[in-house]
Each structure stands twice: as C-alpha cells, then as structure tokens.
Amino acid sequence: MNILEAPSEKLLAGIRKLLAEKNIATEEEIAERIRITDEASPARGAAMVARAWTDPEYKALMLRDGTMAAEAMGVPMRGLPPLGVLENTAELHNLVVCTLCSCYPRAVLGYPPFWFKSAAYRARAVRDPRAMLVEFGTTIPDDVKLEVVDSTADYRWMVLPRRPAGTEGWSVEQLAALVHEGDMIGVTIPHAP
Amino acid sequence: MLASGTTVRVKLDWPETRGPCHIRTPHYLRGHEGVVVRHLGDFPNPEALAFRRPAEILPLYHVRFPMGALWPDRHGDNTILVELYETWLEAA
Numbered sequence: 001m002n003i004l005e006a007p008s009e010k011l012l013a014g015i016r017k018l019l020a021e022k023n024i025a026t027e028e029e030i031a032e033r034i035r036i037t038d039e040a041s042p043a044r045g046a047a048m049v050a051r052a053w054t055d056p057e058y059k060a061l062m063l064r065d066g067t068m069a070a071e072a073m074g075v076p077m078r079g080l081p082p083l084g085v086l087e088n089t090a091e092l093h094n095l096v097v098c099t100l101c102s103c104y105p106r107a108v109l110g111y112p113p114f115w116f117k118s119a120a121y122r123a124r125a126v127r128d129p130r131a132m133l134v135e136f137g138t139t140i141p142d143d144v145k146l147e148v149v150d151s152t153a154d155y156r157w158m159v160l161p162r163r164p165a166g167t168e169g170w171s172v173e174q175l176a177a178l179v180h181e182g183d184m185i186g187v188t189i190p191h192a193p
Numbered sequence: 194m195l196a197s198g199t200t201v202r203v204k205l206d207w208p209e210t211r212g213p214c215h216i217r218t219p220h221y222l223r224g225h226e227g228v229v230v231r232h233l234g235d236f237p238n239p240e241a242l243a244f245r246r247p248a249e250i251l252p253l254y255h256v257r258f259p260m261g262a263l264w265p266d267r268h269g270d271n272t273i274l275v276e277l278y279e280t281w282l283e284a285a
Contacts (some may be wrong), residue, residue, distance in 0.1 A: 149274045
C-alpha cells in the first residue's frame with residue numbers, strides 16, 4: 001500500500017510502535033506528553049496575569065523570564081521553547097501573530113483558537129491590525145502605539161494585558177476570571193463587569 | 194553580537210527560488226531596515242534542523258520595523274517586532 005494512502009490511525013500506531021522499538025519514546029512517555037498538552041488551557045495564563053497584577057515582584061520576573069514565571073506557577077516548561085511576555089501599557093498595545101505557521105504559547109494558553117491559524121488572521125494582523133482588531137470588538141485609541149509581534153522563531157509570546165479599572169481590592173481568583181484567551185494574544189482587552 | 198539600537202537590513206534573498214528549504218524570515222521583511230531591540234539568545238539554525246542537517250548555533254534578535262515602511266498604503270506609528278537570526282541580517 002502507498003504510505004500516503006494508508007489510514008492515519010494505522011500510520012500513527014505504526015509510528016508509535018517504531019518509536020518504542022527504537023527506544024526513542026515509550027508509550028508511557030507519549031501518554032504523559034498528551035496529558036500535559038491536554039491539561040494546558042488559558043486558565044494558566046490568566047492565573048499568571050492575575051498574579052502579575054497583584055505582585056510586582058512576580059510581574060518583574062514574568063517580563064524578564066516568562067519561562068521561569070510559568071514554572072513558578074507549576075506549569076511544566078521543560079523541553080519547550082522559551083516563553084516571552086509582552087506588557088501592554090497606557091502607551092503601547094501588543095498583538096501576537098505567527099505569519100509563518102501557528103507558533104503559540106501552548107504551555108500557558110492551551111490549544112490555539114481556530115482563527116489564529118487562519119490565513120486571514122495571519123495576513124491582516126501584520127497588514128491592517130487596527131481595522132482587524134475592530135472586528136474583534138477592540139478599538140485601540142490613535143494615541144496608543146500598536147506593536148505587532150510576529151512569532152517567527154524559537155520563542156513563544158503572550159501578552160500581559162492592563163488591569164481593568166474598577167478592580168481595586170479584588171482577589172487573584174476574581175481577577176483571573178476576567179482574563180480570557182484573546183486578552184493574552186492581544187485581540188481583546190479584559191473588562192470589569 | 195549586534196548591540197541594541199543597531200540599524201540592520203534583512204537580506205533581500207529568496208532561498209525558496211533555489212530549491213526546497215525551510216525559512217523563518219517572513220517574506221514581507223526582506224530588503225527592509227529595522228532596529229535591533231535585543232539579543233534573545235542563541236539557538237540551532239532551524240533552517241538546517243528542518244532537514245536534520247548539522248545546525249550552527251546562531252544569535253537570535255528581536256528586530257523592530259516601522260509598519261509604514263513595509264506597507265506604503267499604511268501610515269501611523271504601528272510597528273512590527275520579529276525574531277530574526279543573525280545570518281539574515283546585514284549592515285544597513
């Protein structure tokens with residue numbers, strides 16, 4: 001049978017068998033990696049953001065070394081690309097895209113949303129980002145600089161959004177519940193209800 | 194090592210016209226000038242790793258480009274920040 005026409009389930013089983021036979025990866029190691037990948041979700045990034053909003057030392061660590069900041073929250077980062085964190089301020093808004101493929105900080109945000117990989121998002125984010133953001137419901141004021149971070153190589157990038165007004169005295173759990181996936185990509189902005 | 198603040202030009206090179214290759218430098222930046230923001234670290238060249246070839250360890254930089262220079266029909270002070278390997282950069 002032509003390997004290109006083989007059923008994918010059979011191919012996968014064959015590759016897993018070969019990986020085990022050649023002592024490259026055991027079934028247990030593959031299962032462990034699948035478990036870690038499935039467990040990752042935007043809740044992890046949101047917990048990091050909420051802690052950064054309430055703990056200046058943690059925020060400094062996060063901006064200096066995102067990988068260490070993720071590990072400090074119990075996120076397994078061993079063997080993964082380094083994580084960089086981009087801070088939104090009153091003067092600067094960051095937007096993350098990967099025009100070449102779909103690089104995404106999966107360890108802290110989980111699987112990417114379907115549109116992140118779309119040709120339309122990847123093209124428009126670098127070409128006409130302000131108009132595209134309006135379609136996400138996000139208007140960046142003219143006096144705020146917009147920086148599009150094209151994730152092309154060995155890093156993975158997440159955005160540290162600004163803490164919404166009206167959340168003084170909130171607990172980290174309450175704050176984390178305000179932070180959504182898009183806020184950490186830069187297509188949306190967290191708001192207090 | 195390139196210092197932060199150095200103006201560089203992305204090589205106007207199209208390896209994809211010469212045969213199979215793996216490229217981590219977006220086409221829209223080639224031939225354009227940007228400013229080195231910082232050295233991000235040193236990594237094995239992914240363009241060689243993709244073919245399981247011996248990979249040279251290359252400095253990786255964050256380089257900033259004004260969006261208005263990339264797209265003549267755009268204006269404003271939007272910028273694009275991109276990771277680029279030293280082999281793709283030349284003195285501007």
